[in-house]
Amino acid sequence: MKFSAKLIATTLFTAGTLFFTNSQVAAQSxxxxxxxxxxxxxxxxxxxxxxxNKNERIGFNLGVFAQAPLGEFLAIxxxxxxxxxxxxADYNVLGLNGRNTFRLNYAELPVLLTFKLGQAxxxxxxxxxxxxxxxxxxxxxxxxxGTAAINADNFNRFDYGLAGGINFYFGKAFIGARxxxxxxxxxxxxxxxxxxGNAKNSVGMLSVGFSIN
Numbered sequence: 001m002k003f004s005a006k007l008i009a010t011t012l013f014t015a016g017t018l019f020f021t022n023s024q025v026a027a028q029s030x031x032x033x034x035x036x037x038x039x040x041x042x043x044x045x046x047x048x049x050x051x052x053n054k055n056e057r058i059g060f061n062l063g064v065f066a067q068a069p070l071g072e073f074l075a076i077x078x079x080x081x082x083x084x085x086x087x088x089a090d091y092n093v094l095g096l097n098g099r100n101t102f103r104l105n106y107a108e109l110p111v112l113l114t115f116k117l118g119q120a121x122x123x124x125x126x127x128x129x130x131x132x133x134x135x136x137x138x139x140x141x142x143x144x145x146g147t148a149a150i151n152a153d154n155f156n157r158f159d160y161g162l163a164g165g166i167n168f169y170f171g172k173a174f175i176g177a178r179x180x181x182x183x184x185x186x187x188x189x190x191x192x193x194x195x196x197g198n199a200k201n202s203v204g205m206l207s208v209g210f211s212i213n
Contacts, residue, residue: 030067030069030075031066031067031068031069031213032065032066032067032211032213033064033065033066033067033211033212033213034064034065034066034172034209034210034211034212034213035063035064035065035209035210035212036061036062036063036064036065036079036081036176036207036208036209036210037060037061037062037063037207037208037209038060038061038176038205038206038207038208038209039058039059039060039061039205039206039207040057040058040059040060040061040083040084040085040203040204040205041056041057041058041203041204042056042057042059042084042085042086042087042201042202042203042204043056043057043087043202043203044086044087044089044102044186044196044199044200044201044202045181045182045199045200045201045202053089053090054087054088054089054090055087055088055089055090056087056088057084057085057086057087057088057101057102057103059083059084059085059086060083060084061081061082061083061084061205061207062081062082062083063079063080063081063082063083063108064079064080065077065078065079065080065209066078066079067114067211072116073115073116074113074114074115074116075113075114075116075122076111076112076113076114077110077111077112077113077114077124078109078110078111078112079108079109079110079111079112080107080108080109081107081108081109081110082105082106082107082108082133083105083106083108083130083203083205084103084104084105084106085104085105085106085201085203086101086102086103086104086135087101087102088100088101088102089101089102089195098139098140099139099140100137100138100139100140100195101137101138101139101140102135102137102195102196103135103136103137103138104132104135104155104186104201105132105133105134105135106130106131106132106133106159107130107131107133108128108129108130108131109128109129109130110126110127110128110163110180111126111127111128112124112125112126112163113125113126119169120168120169120170121166121167121168121169122166122167122169123164123165123166124163124164124165124166124167124178125162125163125164125165126162126163126164127160127161127162127163128160128161128162128163128180129158129159129160130158130159130160131157131158131159132155132156132157132158132159135155137195153188153189154187154188154189154192154193155186155187155188155192156184156185156186156187156188158184159182159184159186159201160182160183160184161180161181161182161183161184161200161201162180162181162183163178163179163180163181164178164179165177165178165179165205166178172210172211172212173208173209173210174208174209174210175206175207175208176205176206176207176208176209177204177205177206177207178204178205178207179202179203179204179205180201180202180203180205181200181201181202182200182201182202183200184200185198185199185200186199186200186201187199
């Protein structure tokens with residue numbers, strides 16, 4: 001009886017060890033590191049009584065990603081991206097009208113929880129943090145015409161928000177779509193606050209990429 005109990009315990013321990021080892025090997029084999037890039041369609045999410053119309057800014061995103069498995073169906077995916085945001089806004093304030101085009105460019109770090117639906121489809125959601133690298137505004141209207149950099153002190157240099165999307169894998173290559181919504185006001189003070197009010201970033205992203213391992 002004692003021998004049988006020891007045999008069963010040994011067998012279960014060995015089987016558990018083999019299962020854990022195989023799971024680790026399988027998880028390691030699905031870890032990914034890669035490159036990605038694509039198109040952005042960004043807007044500014046805000047309510048300003050002087051704004052009569054808003055138009056998206058078409059830009060791009062480019063960067064690297066890593067994906068670490070958390071189990072058979074879960075993974076965590078941090079990324080480091082250079083991404084363009086902003087929008088054009090038509091204004092009519094006290095009889096003055098025209099268009100301002102805001103260009104805001106960020107270094108962005110999303111950290112996304114990834115849900116794997118089989119081998120080819122992934123759903124992703126998580127937070128992002130971003131740092132404003134540079135910015136400018138193009139004005140055309142009653143205030144004059146020209147392009148100028150807005151003093152960086154007028155902007156919140158750090159942005160943060162939530163992102164979610166889907167990826168379709170074809171071997172090591174993939175196509176992905178994502179939406180990101182900022183939770184931080186873009187403007188901090190001065191001219192930027194006058195023009196943008198409580199505006200927050202929003203962006204739709206269409207990307208292609210591939211893993212290099």
